[in-house]
Amino acid sequence: MAVVATSPSTAQTLLTARGRLRRRAIVDRVATALMALSALAGVIVLLLILIYSAINGLPALDLAFFTERPLPPGEVGGGVAPAILGTIEMLVVAALIGVPIGMGTAIYLAEYGRGSFARTVSFLIDLIAGLPSIVIGVFVWTWLVRHVVGHYNGLAGSVALAVIMIPIVTRTVEETLRLVPDPLREASLALGIPRWKTILRVVLPTARAGIITGVVLSIARAGGETAPLLLTALGNQFFSYDLLQPMAALPVQIYTYARSPYADWQVKAWGAALILIVLIGALSLLSRWVVARRLGHS
Amino acid sequence: MAVEAESRLIQAGGTDRGDRIFRGLVVLTAACVPVLLIGIVILLLLDAWPAVQRFGFGFLVSSEWDPVAEKFGAAAYIFGTVVTSVIALLLAGPIGVGCAVFIAEYAPRWLREPVSFLITLLAAIPSVIYGLWGFRILAPIMRANVEPFLKGTVGQVPVVGALFSGPAVGRDYLVAGVILAIMILPTITAVSREILRAVPNTQREGMLALGATRWETIKRAVLPYARTGIAGAAVLGLARALGETMAVTMVIGNSSTRIGPSLFTPGYTLASAIANQFTEADKAIYFSAIVEIALVLLLVAALMNVVARFLVWSVARGPLGSATRAG
Amino acid sequence: MMMTHKQLEPADQPQAPPQNPPAFEAAVVEPAPSRQPGPRVTVSDLSAWYGERQAIAAVALDIAPRQVTAIIGPSGCGKSTLIRCLNRMHEVTPGAHAKGTVELNGVNIYAPNVDPVQVRRVVGMVFQKPNPFPMMTIFDNVVAGLLLQGGASKRELEEMAEQALRQAALFDEVKDVWKKASGASLSGGQQQRLCIARTLAVRPEVILMDEPCSALDPIATYRIEELIGRLKAEFTIVIVTHNMQQASRVSDFTAFMLAEEDRIGRLVEFGPTARIFTNPTKQRTEDYITGRFG
Numbered sequence: 047m048a049v050v051a052t053s054p055s056t057a058q059t060l061l062t063a064r065g066r067l068r069r070r071a072i073v074d075r076v077a078t079a080l081m082a083l084s085a086l087a088g089v090i091v092l093l094l095i096l097i098y099s100a101i102n103g104l105p106a107l108d109l110a111f112f113t114e115r116p117l118p119p120g121e122v123g124g125g126v127a128p129a130i131l132g133t134i135e136m137l138v139v140a141a142l143i144g145v146p147i148g149m150g151t152a153i154y155l156a157e158y159g160r161g162s163f164a165r166t167v168s169f170l171i172d173l174i175a176g177l178p179s180i181v182i183g184v185f186v187w188t189w190l191v192r193h194v195v196g197h198y199n200g201l202a203g204s205v206a207l208a209v210i211m212i213p214i215v216t217r218t219v220e221e222t223l224r225l226v227p228d229p230l231r232e233a234s235l236a237l238g239i240p241r242w243k244t245i246l247r248v249v250l251p252t253a254r255a256g257i258i259t260g261v262v263l264s265i266a267r268a269g270g271e272t273a274p275l276l277l278t279a280l281g282n283q284f285f286s287y288d289l290l291q292p293m294a295a296l297p298v299q300i301y302t303y304a305r306s307p308y309a310d311w312q313v314k315a316w317g318a319a320l321i322l323i324v325l326i327g328a329l330s331l332l333s334r335w336v337v338a339r340r341l342g343h344s
Numbered sequence: 345m346a347v348e349a350e351s352r353l354i355q356a357g358g359t360d361r362g363d364r365i366f367r368g369l370v371v372l373t374a375a376c377v378p379v380l381l382i383g384i385v386i387l388l389l390l391d392a393w394p395a396v397q398r399f400g401f402g403f404l405v406s407s408e409w410d411p412v413a414e415k416f417g418a419a420a421y422i423f424g425t426v427v428t429s430v431i432a433l434l435l436a437g438p439i440g441v442g443c444a445v446f447i448a449e450y451a452p453r454w455l456r457e458p459v460s461f462l463i464t465l466l467a468a469i470p471s472v473i474y475g476l477w478g479f480r481i482l483a484p485i486m487r488a489n490v491e492p493f494l495k496g497t498v499g500q501v502p503v504v505g506a507l508f509s510g511p512a513v514g515r516d517y518l519v520a521g522v523i524l525a526i527m528i529l530p531t532i533t534a535v536s537r538e539i540l541r542a543v544p545n546t547q548r549e550g551m552l553a554l555g556a557t558r559w560e561t562i563k564r565a566v567l568p569y570a571r572t573g574i575a576g577a578a579v580l581g582l583a584r585a586l587g588e589t590m591a592v593t594m595v596i597g598n599s600s601t602r603i604g605p606s607l608f609t610p611g612y613t614l615a616s617a618i619a620n621q622f623t624e625a626d627k628a629i630y631f632s633a634i635v636e637i638a639l640v641l642l643l644v645a646a647l648m649n650v651v652a653r654f655l656v657w658s659v660a661r662g663p664l665g666s667a668t669r670a671g
Numbered sequence: 672m673m674m675t676h677k678q679l680e681p682a683d684q685p686q687a688p689p690q691n692p693p694a695f696e697a698a699v700v701e702p703a704p705s706r707q708p709g710p711r712v713t714v715s716d717l718s719a720w721y722g723e724r725q726a727i728a729a730v731a732l733d734i735a736p737r738q739v740t741a742i743i744g745p746s747g748c749g750k751s752t753l754i755r756c757l758n759r760m761h762e763v764t765p766g767a768h769a770k771g772t773v774e775l776n777g778v779n780i781y782a783p784n785v786d787p788v789q790v791r792r793v794v795g796m797v798f799q800k801p802n803p804f805p806m807m808t809i810f811d812n813v814v815a816g817l818l819l820q821g822g823a824s825k826r827e828l829e830e831m832a833e834q835a836l837r838q839a840a841l842f843d844e845v846k847d848v849w850k851k852a853s854g855a856s857l858s859g860g861q862q863q864r865l866c867i868a869r870t871l872a873v874r875p876e877v878i879l880m881d882e883p884c885s886a887l888d889p890i891a892t893y894r895i896e897e898l899i900g901r902l903k904a905e906f907t908i909v910i911v912t913h914n915m916q917q918a919s920r921v922s923d924f925t926a927f928m929l930a931e932e933d934r935i936g937r938l939v940e941f942g943p944t945a946r947i948f949t950n951p952t953k954q955r956t957e958d959y960i961t962g963r964f965g
Contacts, residue, residue: 060778060785060793066821067789070557077559081450084442085459088533091526092466095477102480150373158367159374167374170381176580176649177384177642178587180615184638185384187622188391192631209380216377242366270470273589273615277622297472301590304476312480319473330468334461453765546802550866552763554816554873555792564815568806 099320106317116283116299122310126318128285129299135287136204136279136295137265144208144268145261148215152260155216156223157245175213182209183274191278200286200293203279210271211264218263222256223249259333266329270322272297296322385642392636394629403636409601409617411624416633418640420601424517424611428592429585431521431607432528437578439525440532444577447533448540449562460537467530475594478523483595486522487514491608494518506605515597518607523591528581535580535656539573540566542660569659576655583648587641589615614641698938699952700731709736710776710876710907712757712794717771719752719761726752727936730771732926734877739899739908741922741944743915745959748928749936750911751799754879757909758794759787775877792816795875799882801862803854803869809836809845812854812865816873831872839868840898860891867898871906878902880910884917896921915960919948927956 110125117124151171155164183206190202226249234244250257275281275295281302282294296318303315395403399416406417447459491512499508543566551565552558567574597610598620612620614637625631712734719727727749734740742750755761756769759780772779780790803812813832817823823831836842836849841864845852854865863883870878880899884892899908899921912918918925925948926941940947940956951957 060775060780060789067786070560070788070819071786074557074559077562078450081442081446084439085446085451085463087439088443088466088529089459089462091529092462092469094481095469095473098477098481099473147373147376150370151377154370154374158370163374167377170377172653173646173649174377174381176583176645178589178615178645180587180589180618181384181388181638181642181645184618184622184635185387188631188635189383189387192391212377212380240360241363242360243362245366266468270468270472272470272472273619276590276619297470297590300472300476301594304472304479304594315476316480319476322470322473326468326470327465330465544802546798546800547804549760549763549796549798550802550804550869551815553758553760553791553796553798554819554869555788556816556819557788560819564819565804568804571806 096323099316099323102313102316103320104317106313107320111314111317115285116314118283119306119311120308126294126296126299126314128282128294129296129318130321131285131287132200132279132282132294133269133296135289136200136207136275136293137269139201139204139289140207140211140268141261141265143205144211144264145215147208148212148260148264149219149257151212151216152219152223153245153250156220157249171213171216174209175217179206179210179271180273180277182206183277185209186274187277195290198278198280198292199290200279201289203275203293203295204289206274206278207268207271210268210274214264214267215260218260219253219257222253222260225256226252255336255339258336262329262333262336266326266333269329270297270326272301276301388635388639388642392632392639395632395636398629399633403633404640407601407603411621411627411630414627414629416629416636418614418617418633418637420603421612421614421617421637422640423603424520424596425586425613425615427517427607427611428520428524428596428613429582431518432524432585433578433582435522435525436529436532436581440529440577440581441536441574443529443533444536444540445562445567448537449558449566460534463530463533466526467534471527471588471590472594474523474527474591478519478591478595482523483514483519486519487512491518495608507607510606510608512608513597513610515595516608516610517596520592520596520613521607523595524585524588527588527591528584531584532577532581535577536570536574539570539577539656539659542573543569573656573659576652576657576659579648579652579655583645583652586613586648587615587645589619592616593619698731699940699942700733700938711736712877712907712909713772713774714753714757715772715774717753717756717769717773719749719756719769720767721764722766725935727756727928730928730936730938732938732941734907734909735924736907737903737905738923739903739910739921740924740926741918742909742911742926742928743913743918743959744928744936744939745930746913747934747936748930750928751881752936753928754796754881754909754911757877757879758791758796760791760796762787792820792873793875794877794879795870795873796879796881797863797866797870797883800886801859801866803857803862803865805853805855807854809849809852809854809857809865813868813872815869820873832868835868835872836865838871838902839864840894840901841865841868858891860887860894863887863891863895864898867895867902871902875906877907877909880908882911882913885913892917915948919944927951927953927959929955929959 110123112125112130113127114123114125115128116126151167155168158164159167186202186206186209190205191198195202230248230252231244234248235241239247275298279293279295279298281298282292286293300315300318300322303311303318306312395416399406403416403418404422405419407420407423408415408417409420410416443463447456451459491508491514494508495512499505547565547569548561551561556564592613593616596613596616598612598616599610601612602609618634618637622634625634714730714732714734717727717730718725730753742753744750752761757773761767761769769781772781774780775790775793778785804815807815810829810832813835814828817828817831833842836845841861844861845857854862857865884895887895896917899910902908910921922944924942925944927939927947928936929939930936940951940953947956948960951960
């Protein structure tokens, strides 16, 4: 009954690669190559975008680009300074609104949250994170632009960016807080320190790196958002720091300039894109560096 | 154990007055989240209501969008959204999963992190920069090379050829789909990669031990195990593509509300219609119609996110929960 | 039966600290009798690493055909590493590699012209935790390996699957549902027998079992042990176990491994199970058998 192969065939099986076996080996190699190729494709597209932005954008970067306001259509020269300042101002205001809410929610979810309310909040955070940014833009547009202020304004832009930042801050900070070991909390509580002081003085400082990462990531993400700003802050060719007036922003400036027929504006669009890429790249690297440093220390 | 520690912590901290205040504050901030989402839904519903009342179901099935005659039907925008997103998914799905398989299953350890990092960077690039790149670099190439080529080859095949008919304009569904594919690639890759990581090694070893090659192991053991989660990754990518605005707005042409078979048709998506027309919404009903578009987007995106999370979760939850269905 | 004391060259252990207290002694290796015809595995001078860390050193064993050889030893002694080297599964772990020779019927499976994929077809493996493919039916699980080879008709596949399931003493329990139910719907013990059937179906010559019962209850364990006793009529079986009773129940030969302070596993003693458990040559074997450590 035994149909076991005997020794000669063992050698045959092990040493020969013919027919079907050969084909299987070839299929294996082709598949490997295809997988590597798709990874390569992703990397190449990234490089193409970076290279094009650098080549086309570098010529636009002179002093005026950073210090002057845009000139009327057709005139050569000027810069995008209002957009740079507008982006910074709106990001700061957005962070002032979004970071506390995100942090508070994260502390609630990580330190207190149990039961159905916590599950609901956690689920809704995911939903907000999944909302298209234009939907958030339309929401703030109808609320603050159409119903409350009556015209486009920088505050509305900040609020829209804040909504985008909240889920990012919440998720990153929550994850970090959950990594803080329980014995640390217990040690503090055992000393008779109340819970809220334990959280503020022990848990949050321990999770410092993760909190910075969350904030930086959210700023990087919000800084590139265009659609919500287009619908709320609209853009502005002049210097304006008034949050209740239309405000310029880099991404919106890129959008306007890119679609214009003027060569000078198109070059400026690439220049602004390059700045945005460098800023966002730097922020991403910074947050990675913070994480790496924390891991290196512990 | 964690729960025990938790309850002890709460007991220990429940007495202090400062604790009650702090807890109250934190709960209050957390409550902002549901309030925000409910606020979004209610406000959009209220503002969209006039249009909902006036056009009813017709808003979704009529493609007549005529601000002058005050007739608003978003079917063409819905069509454009679906077409571009499907193109994006067809392109980015296989490549994204391939990317994830390469990173998770093939790449040597030293290559793993750099490749993942570069792919995540792709996700960090703002939409408007993809738009700029697509508008200035990709669209001309598509118009001059890719679209004529497609027209000359696949375009000659009966039936399928209709997809690639008409003049190559370079600002159309196809170009928008290609840009979207690039933009959702990192989403699909990142989620699929996490899913592949959740596949237990015993599955790989089980197949290898039967005399399978590496690829056979992936194809017959790893991918089937991960398939629900990978479907979730695809749905998440699709959800992102549906709502993507700036890049699409810049390459889709924004000119026609025709529904036809050719991918060389300039058109609109729901999102690009909002971005292009919100400044023109002077009449109340026009404004309401635009808000209704946003409402449709919100509902679709929310639905897809819930579905995707369910799919991803069913794999991440671990083995075999879903596997007994046949028994 | 002849007793030979084979001296192993300790040339491969530069890591061993010079003051290593219980100095490395030669293993007592009693070659297995070769009365039985059939697939024979000869291991010589086998060392294996995980990255920089060496896991086993200079193992030499002669595994008897159509007998059950048990590998025992305390956890961390490298017994799983050793068995995974016998079908080149060890190198699947990222960064892991092995050196030495493992001859299967005279062919060194580590020779450069040998395809590890084929080695694994000839030397099957059953794992610690039952790992059926959950997305496949019971039938598809059994024929998974056969489908890789190709060339079999649907009818042939069914016949071979039924035969494998019968050999693994599972067919009667699943015959009503085997085309519909998922492999994961079975109980733990049934899953492990399904994995054995899956391995049998590709008709290997040697079957490796890496603690196949450690995740099972006593009744399921008993059934697997019974199965092993029947399978050795056809297959050469190597089983890793941390359970000495199990080793004494199922095996004909026993290899005892131990890792000293350098955490590198070495073979201490190898011989007929009856002798190892009643009259071990080495003090350390006796210590382990009698439960004085480990």
